[in-house]
Amino acid sequence: MTTPPPRVEPGVGLIVTGGVDLLWPDVEDLVDVLEVEPQTLWDGNDGDGRRIARDALRWLRATGRPLLSHGVGYPVGGTSAPDPEGVAAAARSAREVEAVHWSEHLSFNRVGSDGDTRFAGYLLPPVPTPESAHAAIGHVGRYQDRLDRPFLVETPTSYVRATPGDLTDGEYVATIAEGADCGILLDLHNVWANELNGRQSVADFLDAIPLERVREVHVAGGDSLGEVYLDSHVGPVAPEVLDLARRVLPRLPNVRAVLFEAVAHSVATMGAAGLRGVLTDLHEVVDGARADGARADGAPGDGAPGDRAVAPGPRARATRVALRPDDGRTAAREAALLDYTTRATARLSGGDDPGADVLRHLTDQARLSLLVGTHRRELATLLTRLGPQGARAALAGFLAWAPASAWRGEQGAAFDAWWAGLDLEDVAAG
Structure with missing residues (x-):
């Protein structure tokens, strides 16, 4: 029940x-x-x-x-x-x-x-x-x-x-x-x-x-x-x-x-x-x-579509739009956008799109924000040794190098591995 x-x-x-x-x-x-x-x-x-x-x-x-x-x-x-x-x-x-x-x-x-x-x-x-x-x-x-x-x-x-x-x-x-x-x-x-x-x-x-x-x-x-x-x-x-x-x-x-x-x-x-x-x-x-009398009756939500309880067995679901042969094109478009916004690729397949550039920027900020509470010392070192512009360039390199994650632990572990292999002298000289 x-x-x-x-x-x-x-x-x-x-x-x-x-x-x-x-x-x-x-x-x-x-x-x-x-x-x-x-x-x-x-x-x-x-x-x-x-x-x-x-x-x-x-x-x-x-x-x-x-x-x-x-x-x-x-x-x-x-x-x-x-x-x-x-x-x-x-x-x-x-x-x-x-x-x-x-x-x-x-x-x-x-x-x-x-x-x-x-x-x-x-x-x-x-x-x-x-x-x-x-x-x-x-x-x-x-x-x-x-x-x-x-x-x-x-x-x-x-x-x-x-x-x-x-x-x-x-x-x-x-x-x-x-x-x-x-x-x-x-x-x-x-x-x-x-x-x-x-x-x-x-x-x-x-x-x-x-x-x-x-x-x-x-x-x-x-x-x-x-x-x-x-x-x-x-x-x-x-x-x-x-x-x-x-x-x-x-x-x-x-x-x-x-x-x-x-x-x-x-x-x-x-x-x-x-x-x-x-x-x-x-x-x-x-x-x-x-x-304005917006509600149709006095019982909020009673009988509203989508409220039915889970029933045993498969549920029949009608669809308004017919499925057309896709051959994986939708998945390929998703992959292209994800690869661009995570810096796995330098260019967006299908042409430039200012909105995709914004998503790349927002993805950068979301990923880097996961490091602020756990890697303050390393981030401060980058800023001190390389200056604001150099630090941004170095962090862009990290974002392109590391797999993306929305979880602090995973992105922090990736940063630790990247940091361990980083030569600040070479970065500063470059």
């Missing part, structure tokens, strides 16, 4: 990131629900280390708020299946926090399989073809088979140019949500950023997806890198996104929560006053949606 999820009225919430616990006493009256990114709270990335740290779990439970679980480590959007042990650990974490529902990104972070797997060290945008959509349907099924709570896929952001012949962003999400019979986490900042960067318009995207499957909404702020607008989660909610939420929420009959996303340093910069301002604005938006 399956256990039904607890009910959650449409509410306002936060993603649990560094600093939220420190500001909690000043904002808790405005927070209805919290969302956990379990991989950021795990003690490690393998075996029993894939468990939420006990202190963090105690704090989460002590808040007394309903909890949602949002994965950031084992995305479902690529042609390569997510690590089954990682999926099992994500399910265990969702169960530990008694998540009302759980979700993952429609992105990819690895290519290949078995002993020939390469990792991105960053969440890369999906290649939106029928083949990758059908693969994602199977990947979502792996999550659904692990836990009898509604599973959601997050609408992706993509900085790369749209490719003629691919599915539109809306077709891609709709095909997966309907084929897997799952819910949708509608990230309004993502789809707005996509429009700004020349992909599908927000209006066309919303017209393409089944809005009745939206159970959660994300909003955020962002900034730009060159001509590309980033989903960086910096600052308060962009005014345009707040206005978009006002217009969209009344169209979402089964939405449970509107969550504000911000990175840790942005939370610290905003402080309690800034965070309260954002949460107050979101309450105004949600209250307005209620007043």
Whole structure:
């Protein structure tokens, strides 16, 4: 027998990131629900280390708020299946926090399989073809088979140019949500950023997806890198996104929560006053949606698509887009983007793309950030001996030399091996 999820009225919430616990006493009256990114709270990335740290779990439970679980480590959007042990650990974490529902990104972070797997060290945008959509349907099924709570896929952001012949962003999400019979986490900042960067318009995207499957909404702020607008989660909610939420929420009959996303340093910069301002604005938006009679009935989420419990045996999944012969071309495109962003190759096959350059920069920053807390002495030595420009060049060499990883231990071990073979005198002379 399956256990039904607890009910959650449409509410306002936060993603649990560094600093939220420190500001909690000043904002808790405005927070209805919290969302956990379990991989950021795990003690490690393998075996029993894939468990939420006990202190963090105690704090989460002590808040007394309903909890949602949002994965950031084992995305479902690529042609390569997510690590089954990682999926099992994500399910265990969702169960530990008694998540009302759980979700993952429609992105990819690895290519290949078995002993020939390469990792991105960053969440890369999906290649939106029928083949990758059908693969994602199977990947979502792996999550659904692990836990009898509604599973959601997050609408992706993509900085790369749209490719003629691919599915539109809306077709891609709709095909997966309907084929897997799952819910949708509608990230309004993502789809707005996509429009700004020349992909599908927000209006066309919303017209393409089944809005009745939206159970959660994300909003955020962002900034730009060159001509590309980033989903960086910096600052308060962009005014345009707040206005978009006002217009969209009344169209979402089964939405449970509107969550504000911000990175840790942005939370610290905003402080309690800034965070309260954002949460107050979101309450105004949600209250307005209620007043407009957005909900079809008085039971939040009851009977919503994607809520059915796990049934024994295979599940039939209808698909909106027919699978065409692909001959591995989608996987090859994924591999080309991963190799370029991880510096395994110097040029992007298929031609230059400013968005791919931005992804390379963001991947560099994500990988190097894993070293800051554990290799301060070595990084300081590079800066002192080589100067800022020389240190950057040396670290670019490390990034091209080492396999990419999103895990601190793995990237740290690779840096140790690279450092052991580094001759600073030769580097400085060169």
